[in-house]
Amino acid sequence: MEFDLSKKYCYYFNEISKIPRGSRNEKAISDYVVLLAKKNGYAWKQDEVYNVIVEKPASAGYEHSEPVILQAHMDMVCEKNRDVEHDFEKDPLDLYVDEEGWLHARGTTLGADDGMGVAYMLAIMDDKDLKHPALQLVFTVMEEIGLYGAAALKKEDLHARRYINLDSGGENQTSVTSSGGARTEITRSLHFTGNRSNTYCLKVRGLQGGHSASCIRLERGNAILLAGRIAETLNCRFRDLRLADYNGGMKFNAIPRETDLVFASDADEKQLREETDRIAGQIKEELQYSDAGFRVKLESVETASKVLSAEDTAEILEFLFVLPNGLRHSSMAIENLTVASLNAGVVRIENDILYLDDLVRSALASHGDEVLHQLQLLCRRYGFGFRIIDRYYGWDYAKDSPLREILRDVLKEKGIEMKERSTHGGLECGIFKGLIPDLDIITYGPIEIGEHTPEEKLNLASFDRAYVNLLEVLKRCK
Numbered sequence: 001m002e003f004d005l006s007k008k009y010c011y012y013f014n015e016i017s018k019i020p021r022g023s024r025n026e027k028a029i030s031d032y033v034v035l036l037a038k039k040n041g042y043a044w045k046q047d048e049v050y051n052v053i054v055e056k057p058a059s060a061g062y063e064h065s066e067p068v069i070l071q072a073h074m075d076m077v078c079e080k081n082r083d084v085e086h087d088f089e090k091d092p093l094d095l096y097v098d099e100e101g102w103l104h105a106r107g108t109t110l111g112a113d114d115g116m117g118v119a120y121m122l123a124i125m126d127d128k129d130l131k132h133p134a135l136q137l138v139f140t141v142m143e144e145i146g147l148y149g150a151a152a153l154k155k156e157d158l159h160a161r162r163y164i165n166l167d168s169g170g171e172n173q174t175s176v177t178s179s180g181g182a183r184t185e186i187t188r189s190l191h192f193t194g195n196r197s198n199t200y201c202l203k204v205r206g207l208q209g210g211h212s213a214s215c216i217r218l219e220r221g222n223a224i225l226l227a228g229r230i231a232e233t234l235n236c237r238f239r240d241l242r243l244a245d246y247n248g249g250m251k252f253n254a255i256p257r258e259t260d261l262v263f264a265s266d267a268d269e270k271q272l273r274e275e276t277d278r279i280a281g282q283i284k285e286e287l288q289y290s291d292a293g294f295r296v297k298l299e300s301v302e303t304a305s306k307v308l309s310a311e312d313t314a315e316i317l318e319f320l321f322v323l324p325n326g327l328r329h330s331s332m333a334i335e336n337l338t339v340a341s342l343n344a345g346v347v348r349i350e351n352d353i354l355y356l357d358d359l360v361r362s363a364l365a366s367h368g369d370e371v372l373h374q375l376q377l378l379c380r381r382y383g384f385g386f387r388i389i390d391r392y393y394g395w396d397y398a399k400d401s402p403l404r405e406i407l408r409d410v411l412k413e414k415g416i417e418m419k420e421r422s423t424h425g426g427l428e429c430g431i432f433k434g435l436i437p438d439l440d441i442i443t444y445g446p447i448e449i450g451e452h453t454p455e456e457k458l459n460l461a462s463f464d465r466a467y468v469n470l471l472e473v474l475k476r477c478k
């Protein structure tokens with residue numbers, strides 16, 4: 001199978017592969033889209049972050065049909081193999097087709113995520129013979145680093161109630177729900193005093209962690225909260241722990257695997273160790289199926305020069321002990337789907353302030369509101385600051401979706417049973433749903449695997465078939 005540039009979507013995929021387009025570097029590709037809109041004589045709008053919306057009018061016979069939004073993100077993840085020379089700021093991708101008919105970029109990500117969607121939209125823009133209602137072609141930026149482009153879209157610029165997102169490959173499947181997210185920052189000002197007591201570092205190690213969307217329901221241990229729980233238990237008995245440092249986790253959206261909690265205490269060292277081992281043993285049993293590698297070490301370390309008071313320490317440990325975390329709600333419509341959760345992802349002390357980063361996810365806004373309000377009340381009660389850094393909404397499962405039925409029919413006529421996919425992660429779909437609450441949504445695209453890695457590849461036969469199916473769906477949007 002060759003990469004046949006006489007097919008418009010292949011031609012455009014090849015063209016955009018020449019334009020560097022890592023996240024936050026989308027001006028060139030955005031201008032390219034605008035140029036094509038101008039060439040075709042369509043109305044267009046480019047906003048301040050370089051999202052582009054192009055208005056393609058309805059074809060003959062579709063003047064009275066409800067318009068449809070087609071959407072893809074222009075940015076791509078820039079990853080390369082260590083031994084490859086490639087400058088993602090200026091070099092074109094080096095495309096090739098393997099013997100099984102998959103398109104690759106030599107040594108780098110291919111950017112089929114989401115170049116495949118962009119290429120489809122450019123091909124549709126550039127083809128006057130197609131049958132479809134009025135189309136809003138929405139090209140977004142900065143999807144890969146937090147859906148920021150979609151978040152900058154304005155409600156008044158979108159005037160359709162049907163929406164096809166082209167960022168979710170699969171050819172025979174469509175997504176039916178996604179969760180929203182709210183990043184929160186919990187803080188507390190700390191007042192340190194001098195210290196001469198023995199100092200210990202409580203180390204939690206060996207946990208699996210994982211992505212906080214897909215793995216939160218697996219009961220994996222959270223290193224930050226486990227360290228807090230052990231320290232809280234120790235403090236219940238010895239009542240003199242004084243916190244010196246607390247450091248764990250890497251990212252909002254990852255379950256923390258390791259944490260160091262440093263404290264001073266005058267308690268008998270042997271008893272401290274025995275009590276640590278006792279509670280660690282209990283936790284080990286709890287985690288035997290989810291985190292067999294869990295281990296705790298209590299290390300004697302150099303005497304900390306400054307520590308918190310015992311009262312402050314007790315309050316912080318108590319707060320962490322009662323902090324809700326993990327799975328909050330499961331879907332009753334879709335098996336094994338989490339629809340609300342929160343993840344304490346990072347804890348650190350910096351410039352005499354304790355920071356805790358917590359990510360709340362929910363498909364329904366009200367579930368998010370519920371958890372956020374709990375956090376807020378708890379913070380107030382325990383003297384912590386609380387701030388929502390940013391928030392985007394989710395896409396709750398809709399029982400009835402006319403678009404989904406159209407796609408189901410199109411696939412069925414080819415003998416394919418459409419699969420429904422659901423995620424507790426975030427999709428741009430959720431942001432569109434937040435802007436247009438009665439929006440009917442499907443996702444569609446060709447088969448693509450290995451995204452975000454240099455192994456990324458696009459199946460060219462599927463690229464052909466999915467395009468035909470997409471056009472057929474549009475044609476039936478009467």
Ligand SMILES: [Zn+2]
Binds near residue numbers: 113
């Ligand atoms: Zn994508």
